[in-house]
Amino acid sequence: xxxxxxxxxxxxxxxxxxxxxxxxxxxxxxxxxxxxxxxxxxxxxxxxxxxxxxxxxxxxxxxxxxxxxxxxxxxxxxxxxxxxxxxxxxxxxxxxxxxxxxxxxxxxxxxxxxxxxxxxxxxxxxxxxxxxxxxxxxxxxxxxxxxxxxxxxxxxxxxxxxxxxxxxxxxxxxxxxxxxxxxxxxxxxxxxxxxxxxxxxxxxxxxxxxxxxxxxxxxxxxxxxxxxxxxxxxxxxxxxxxxxxxxxxxxxxxxxxxxxxxxxx
Amino acid sequence: xxxxxxxxxxxxxxxxxxxxxxxxxxxxxxxxxxxxxxxxxxxxxxxxxxxxxxxxxxxxxxxxxxxxxxxxxxxxxxxxxxxxxxxxxxxxxxxxxxxxxxxxxxxxxxxxxxxxxxxxxxxxxxxxxxxxxxxxxxxxxxxxxxxxxxxxxxxxxxxxxxxxxxxxxxxxxxxxxxxxxxxxxxxxxxxxxxxxxxxxxxxxxxxxxxxxxxxxxxxxxxxxxxxxxxxxxxxxxxxxxxxxxxxxxxxxxxxxxxxxxxxxxxxxxxxxxxxxxxxxxxxxxxxxxxxxxxxxxxxxxxxxxxxxxxxxxxxxxxxxxxxxxxxxxxxxxxxxxxxxxxxxxxxxxxxxxxxxxxxxxxxxxx
Numbered sequence: 001x002x003x004x005x006x007x008x009x010x011x012x013x014x015x016x017x018x019x020x021x022x023x024x025x026x027x028x029x030x031x032x033x034x035x036x037x038x039x040x041x042x043x044x045x046x047x048x049x050x051x052x053x054x055x056x057x058x059x060x061x062x063x064x065x066x067x068x069x070x071x072x073x074x075x076x077x078x079x080x081x082x083x084x085x086x087x088x089x090x091x092x093x094x095x096x097x098x099x100x101x102x103x104x105x106x107x108x109x110x111x112x113x114x115x116x117x118x119x120x121x122x123x124x125x126x127x128x129x130x131x132x133x134x135x136x137x138x139x140x141x142x143x144x145x146x147x148x149x150x151x152x153x154x155x156x157x158x159x160x161x162x163x164x165x166x167x168x169x170x171x172x173x174x175x176x177x178x179x180x181x182x183x184x185x186x187x188x189x190x191x192x193x194x195x196x197x198x199x200x201x202x203x204x205x206x207x208x209x210x211x212x213x214x215x216x217x218x219x220x221x222x223x224x225x226x227x228x229x230x231x232x233x234x235x236x237x238x239x240x241x242x243x244x245x246x247x248x249x250x251x252x253x254x255x256x257x258x259x260x261x262x263x264x265x
Numbered sequence: 266x267x268x269x270x271x272x273x274x275x276x277x278x279x280x281x282x283x284x285x286x287x288x289x290x291x292x293x294x295x296x297x298x299x300x301x302x303x304x305x306x307x308x309x310x311x312x313x314x315x316x317x318x319x320x321x322x323x324x325x326x327x328x329x330x331x332x333x334x335x336x337x338x339x340x341x342x343x344x345x346x347x348x349x350x351x352x353x354x355x356x357x358x359x360x361x362x363x364x365x366x367x368x369x370x371x372x373x374x375x376x377x378x379x380x381x382x383x384x385x386x387x388x389x390x391x392x393x394x395x396x397x398x399x400x401x402x403x404x405x406x407x408x409x410x411x412x413x414x415x416x417x418x419x420x421x422x423x424x425x426x427x428x429x430x431x432x433x434x435x436x437x438x439x440x441x442x443x444x445x446x447x448x449x450x451x452x453x454x455x456x457x458x459x460x461x462x463x464x465x466x467x468x469x470x471x472x473x474x475x476x477x478x479x480x481x482x483x484x485x486x487x488x489x490x491x492x493x494x495x496x497x498x499x500x501x502x503x504x505x506x507x508x509x510x511x512x513x514x515x516x517x518x519x520x521x522x523x524x525x526x527x528x529x530x531x532x533x534x535x536x537x538x539x540x541x542x543x544x545x546x547x548x549x550x551x552x553x554x555x556x557x558x559x560x561x562x563x564x565x566x567x568x569x570x571x572x573x574x575x576x577x578x579x580x581x582x583x584x585x586x587x588x589x590x591x592x593x594x595x596x597x598x599x600x601x602x603x604x605x606x607x608x609x610x611x612x613x614x615x616x617x618x619x620x621x622x623x624x625x626x627x628x629x630x631x
């Protein structure tokens with residue numbers, strides 16, 4: 001059994017070149033999502049989806065980064081990807097067992113099993129997985145399962161020219177990320193922090209296998225501040241459901257008792 | 266491949282499917298090679314262009330990413346809310362039929378039989394609707410490939426199968442002599458239990474999700490769906506039954522459902538609106554309009570039941586309006602979820618207010 005693998009995306013090193021997006025599309029032979037101009041900085045990809053498994057966000061801020069001395073503007077880039085949550089909402093909610101955790105600890109959708117029910121889509125707290133209309137099935141980042149099996153690293157990490165995307169054993173990555181945060185803090189960039197690196201950081205997902213180093217609020221990157229896997233909360237609904245079902249049977253009995261002939265005759 | 270377009274940029278036109286791979290030369294073997302690619306891109310563009318037609322958000326004091334949605338849209342369309350209605354009617358009818366079986370049931374045979382018939386037909390229609398909505402309908406049987414309690418949808422597939430099977434058994438074997446008749450009797454009771462599950466689990470299915478407004482409704486939604494199912498069954502018998510005893514029973518059953526439905530709806534809207542931004546789809550847009558209309562119809566039909574000496578014709582009209590109310594309510598829940606998923610602020614505000622994972626960790630330590 002190989003070690004658990006993952007991504008550590010250090011957004012302070014990202015230059016917004018989109019090489020990861022291109023490499024991902026190319027290796028996985030993903031079709032295009034249409035060519036459109038959004039006007040949202042240099043981001044014409046918009047969001048992760050069925051045929052977009054890496055997405056570089058461009059954040060234009062009217063505020064400087066801490067060590068920056070001149071100008072009231074800063075530009076943040078961040079390459080978003082499936083987080084391969086330690087407790088994955090899509091996996092737990094999948095009614096067919098199409099979504100599995102593979103030997104690298106990654107969350108993988110088996111395209112030959114998925115029947116396109118769409119339940120994983122509403123169960124992903126990050127809005128990653130999506131159904132492809134043309135195809136009817138749910139798709140998302142596979143952590144380059146095929147490349148890993150051939151001892152290659154994922155296409156996005158391989159192509160990243162600044163090593164903003166690190167791939168490796170999750171344990172090593174966590175340590176590397178903590179050292180990097182400390183280094184940045186020493187350099188004066190005190191707003192740097194890790195997003196979802198450990199269970200303590202993000203109890204709702206019990207930690208991400210693809211975590212990030214950010215320098216602004218998660219919302220700025222379109223990431224949820226305190227995400228929770230829906231299956232962690234669904235117990236409340238099951239309790240109400242049980243009580244309601246019992247109540248319905250009792251109401252039926254009461255209706256028969258008060259409305260039936262046995263009583264009036 | 267259907268929808269394949271010619272690549273116009275090259276001197277010798279090569280066929281491409283959106284990957285810019287000349288399939289005469291390149292081999293499709295990547296992880297996404299199985300994705301069929303034709304025309305999806307245009308649809309994708311259209312859906313975003315649709316979003317741009319709406320005005321930018323007036324509340325821009327807090328951070329978002331260009332006001333873009335954080336979650337992906339739910340993909341369910343009309344078939345799923347219709348299933349909520351049909352499944353509810355089916356389940357509640359079976360629950361009432363099972364309750365009617367207890368004791369001396371000879372005078373209620375008609376009601377029981379009608380309940381089981383609705384149960385069987387309803388389960389088949391429900392199955393059809395669910396299969397229709399799948400991305401790959403031919404793989405519907407994969408739903409029963411695993412037994413997975415963490416997935417409400419998987420549990421639902423088993424509940425629906427159980428409902429259909431037991432209703433069929435009850436219809437086939439009840440009223441026969443000996444052990445076969447007993448088996449039929451048992452099937453009827455079991456169908457009642459499965460039916461009560463079928464009418465209520467859909468509330469779990471919807472609220473077990475990351476969509477902020479659905480998640481915030483999770484403690485009430487199964488009650489709302491269950492109560493609405495009872496009122497649907499009441500209205501259905503009101504329209505199709507002429508037996509006075511049967512109608513007395515179903516009227517009580519439906520009225521209890523309707524009363525509970527109204528209370529549950531009020532409590533749910535209140536609970537979901539604890540974080541104001543989360544509760545917004547109840548009040549605005551198409552979703553809010555549907556939700557309010559459904560409430561007016563339900564309250565209206567409930568109030569009209571108090572008017573004495575109604576003719577049969579009038580009763581049928583009222584029951585039909587009540588049914589419309591129940592169906593609209595299911596539809597509005599779907600629309601409310603889509604509106605909520607598109608509003609990144611709903612998720613952000615909910616989680617910042619302590620209703621994300623914090624809610625769970627707090628509950629555990631308390």
